[in-house]
Structures are given as structure tokens and as C-alpha cells.
Amino acid sequence: MQTAFEPDLVFAALADATRRDIVLRALGGREGVVELASHYPMSFAAVQKHVAVLERAGLVTKTRIGRRKVVRTEIEALRHARGLLDQYEALWRGRIDRMTDLIAASRGTRT
Amino acid sequence: MTVTAVHKDPAALTMTLVAEFDAPPERVWELWADPRQLERWWGPPTYPATFTRHDLAPGSRVEYHMTGPSGDQPRGYWDVVEADPPRRLVFIDGFANDDGTPNDAFPRNEGRVTIEPIHAGRSRMSIESRFPSIEAMEQVLAMGMEEGLTQAVGQIDAILAEGAAA
Numbered sequence: 178m179q180t181a182f183e184p185d186l187v188f189a190a191l192a193d194a195t196r197r198d199i200v201l202r203a204l205g206g207r208e209g210v211v212e213l214a215s216h217y218p219m220s221f222a223a224v225q226k227h228v229a230v231l232e233r234a235g236l237v238t239k240t241r242i243g244r245r246k247v248v249r250t251e252i253e254a255l256r257h258a259r260g261l262l263d264q265y266e267a268l269w270r271g272r273i274d275r276m277t278d279l280i281a282a283s284r285g286t287r288t
Numbered sequence: 289m290t291v292t293a294v295h296k297d298p299a300a301l302t303m304t305l306v307a308e309f310d311a312p313p314e315r316v317w318e319l320w321a322d323p324r325q326l327e328r329w330w331g332p333p334t335y336p337a338t339f340t341r342h343d344l345a346p347g348s349r350v351e352y353h354m355t356g357p358s359g360d361q362p363r364g365y366w367d368v369v370e371a372d373p374p375r376r377l378v379f380i381d382g383f384a385n386d387d388g389t390p391n392d393a394f395p396r397n398e399g400r401v402t403i404e405p406i407h408a409g410r411s412r413m414s415i416e417s418r419f420p421s422i423e424a425m426e427q428v429l430a431m432g433m434e435e436g437l438t439q440a441v442g443q444i445d446a447i448l449a450e451g452a453a454a
Contacts, residue, residue, distance in 0.1 A: 261425050262296040265303055268332070269415065270291055273307045275329035276319050277290050280311045 190234035191258070195219075196227050199248070203237050206249030213248060292412075301419040306412060313403045313411045317374030320344065320401065327352070340388075344371045350379070351388050365390060369398075377401040383427065395424035 190196055199213060214224035228248055231237040235254050239246045293306040309316050319325050323339035331337035331354050341351035350366040363384035370378035382396035400416040419425045 259296075262301075262303055265417070265425060266294055266296060266305065269303070269305050269417075271332050272329050273291055273305070276307075276316070277309060279319060279325060279328055280309055280315060283315070284311070 190230050190236055191255075193227070193230075195224075196231055199224075199227055199231060200236055200250050200255070203248045203250040204252070206240065206247050209245055209247050301425065302416065304414060304416045306414045308406065308410060308412050310410055312409050313374040313405050316403050316411050316413055320377060321373065344368055344373070344377065346371050351384065363388060366399075375403055395420045395427075397424050 191200070195217060198216075202208065202213060202216065210225055210228055211221065213228065214221045217224055228237065228239075232239065235251055237248050237250050240249050290309065291305060291307045293304075295304045296302075319329065321344055323342035326342070327337045327339050330339075330352070335354045335356050337352050337354050339350065339352040341349065343350065346368055348368045350368065351363070352365070353361045353363045355361050363386065364381060365384045365388070366379040366381050368377070368379050370376060378398070378400045380396050380398055383391045385391045397420070398418045400418075401413065402415075403411055403413045405411050
């Protein structure tokens, strides 16, 4: 199932350390919820809830492999978030360049 | 290279950028405190900014608009939270209605600016931006897209790198 990119859901989902860890572990897409749950000192139900939050945000999907269902990370959603930060960085780099030019210009006239 | 460090956290939606200037803090502060200088760098060449109200005293409101290539004029404002010339400025940056009043329909972001002397007339400025949601970031970027699109590709963090290898 393809989930539309919902920015606020994505960032809310990524705001939790356990969920970020699940996103990392699910990159390979080899473990189901039961195996994932074994890595954390919390109940299966709690881990299941975290996976559901990630699923709603489109960050992970459950895929059937034979008789098992594995959790797999959708890296496009992560990439989109990262892309926005990169653009914001570019905007500030432009501002810093212009600030530098202004300082250089004023030094030139104050000799 | 004047930008010396950038830290981006996609999960927490923050970006911290550190730059060094060949000028003392007082000179760098002027770039924020003098609206005529501020409008020469705040907006990209395709979206120049005009500051119509400007006072950096804590509690003051700064008002500005940008002028886009098609004549569109998105309006913004800052609420100054802290100001300690020439060292520190904290402000909330928001979008405004045509009459200059804050447009609460849009999220706001917080900017924390710190300027410190390094040595022999040089200074270091760090700017930390914190966004409440990705939507807020998208709206800020809509007014500087030209620059955003010329960004270097790359800078893919550990998660993405690991994802490509998996």
C-alpha cells in the first residue's frame, strides 16, 4: 500500500528515539514486529504501537514474505525531509554570502 | 569559505549554521540592526526584502515584505524575544496578512543568533533555526526557492546512506 507523504506525521513519527531506531533496523526489511520487539525493553504491544505510528506516516510498510510479514523502511519519506533541510541550508548560505559581501564593501569605503 | 559548520537534524527539525566574518561583532550586528543593510541580505536577489518597521528591542515587532519575480509580496514579521547587542538576538519569524497583522494560519519558526569575537577583528555567528513542523519549513522555502534549487546534491546522512546500501 502506498501512503501519501504527510509531512507532519513523518516528523511526529521521527521525534521518538525508539521509532528512529526501528526505522534504522527496518532498512533491511528482514524482521517482523515480533523480532523487532525483542530488541527493546518494552512490551510487544508497545512496539506494535510504534510500528503503527511509523506505518501511518508512510515511513515503514509491512510486506508479506512467504508466511511472514516483515517491516521495511520507506526511505523516500526520509529523503524528502532531508531535502527540505538541505534547501534551508542553501537559503542561509546565500544570506551568509551576501553578509560577507556587505562587510567587504563597507571595509573598502572606510579606508 | 565563511560557513564553517552546519548541523541538520531531520527528526527534530532544526538547523544550526556557523559562519565566520572578517569583522568585529559590532559590525556583524549592524547587518541585523540596520534595516537598510538587513534588506540587502535577508532576501535572495529574486525575492528582495523590504523592512517597513524595525526595532530590535525585546518585545518589539519587526515587519517586512518580500517582492517576488511576478510581483507577489508575501509579508512577514518578527517578534523579538531577546536582544543583547552585539552578541545575541532571538526572534520568532512568522507570516503576516496584507495589513501586517500576524497570520496565525501559518506556523512560525524561531531563530537564535549568537555573535562572538574570535580574534583580531574576526567574529563567529551561529544561527539556530527551529521549525514546529515541516509545513513551516516548506513555506519559508517557498520564498527562497531559487537558491534552494541550486544546492549541491549530496549531504545524505547516515540513515539514507545505509538505506541505499541495504
